[in-house]
Amino acid sequence: MIEAVIFDLGNVLVDFDYTPAAKRMAYFCDKSPEEIVGLFFDAKVTQEFEEGRISAQDFFLNIKKMLNLNLKYEAFVPIWNEVFFLSAKNRAVFALANRLRNNYKTILLSNTNILHYEYLKKNFPVFNVFHHVLTSCEVGYAKPRQEIYQKTLEVLGIPPENVFYTDDRAELVESATKLGIKSFLFTSVEQLKKDLVDSGVNII
Structure with missing residues (x-):
């Protein structure tokens, strides 16, 4: 029962749809939206973030380095969140x-x-x-x-x-x-x- x-x-x-977030991030790096999705939405660092093993700030720093992202944390957060x-x-x-x-x-x-x-x-x-x-x-x-x-x-x-x-x-x-x-x-x-x-x- x-x-x-x-x-x-x-x-x-x-x-949810990560595509709009990837398109917005593409303006601040030299990667295409498709490359961005492929690089980090399913990356190890993303899994570590989902399991609470790294902080939001550390996650951002990893992503910034990975994508060579010309974006500050305060601007990254709303882009990352507005996928729902x-x-x-x-x-x-x-x-x-x-x-x-x-x-x-x-x-x-x-x-x-x-x-x-x-x-x-x-x-x-x-x-x-x-x-x-x-x-x-x-x-x-x-x-x-x-x-x-x-x-x-x-x-x-x-x-x-x-x-x-x-x-x-x-x-x-x-x-x-x-x-x-x-x-x-x-x-x-x-x-x-x-x-x-x-x-x-x-x-x-």
């Missing part, structure tokens, strides 16, 4: 999570860095409907590392077989499944509702 539901954040509750937006899909998932919280423990589990997390908390009211919020930058581990799922189960205090999890990345779903969590790939709101109902969750 499902007792808790874990939601991913990015591309589930909030959409809400879609009709996001709003529908939010409404669903808001209903589920009355009968199930709900938890938001996200790979994110401290700059994005603080920005999202101020500008996107998606966190208040969850009983718990766990972020990689606070936990010290990022998905798909099993430590972050183990921490989530510890916070919930519920056996993995009684936990439902949705995420838009297949490798993250696969990792959680290995721990016994009932994990499903998020592809659409309708598919999420079907997966919940098929798992015995009351979504009304």
Whole structure:
């Protein structure tokens, strides 16, 4: 019996697109937007930042050196942050999570860095409907590392077989499944509702 539901954040509750940020940064270095995305959005330093292993200032200094970026920290931060937006899909998932919280423990589990997390908390009211919020930058581990799922189960205090999890990345779903969590790939709101109902969750 499902007792808790874990939601991913990015591309589930909030959409994001790094392209506008990369285009703006391209004005301040000799790299193309495509090169910028390829160089650091999935770079080791970005992962370290997401896991809270380096500070925002150190992250910026690494990026500045990597891109030869002619930009000050104060100007970099808003560019780095303004990649998020809400879609009709996001709003529908939010409404669903808001209903589920009355009968199930709900938890938001996200790979994110401290700059994005603080920005999202101020500008996107998606966190208040969850009983718990766990972020990689606070936990010290990022998905798909099993430590972050183990921490989530510890916070919930519920056996993995009684936990439902949705995420838009297949490798993250696969990792959680290995721990016994009932994990499903998020592809659409309708598919999420079907997966919940098929798992015995009351979504009304």
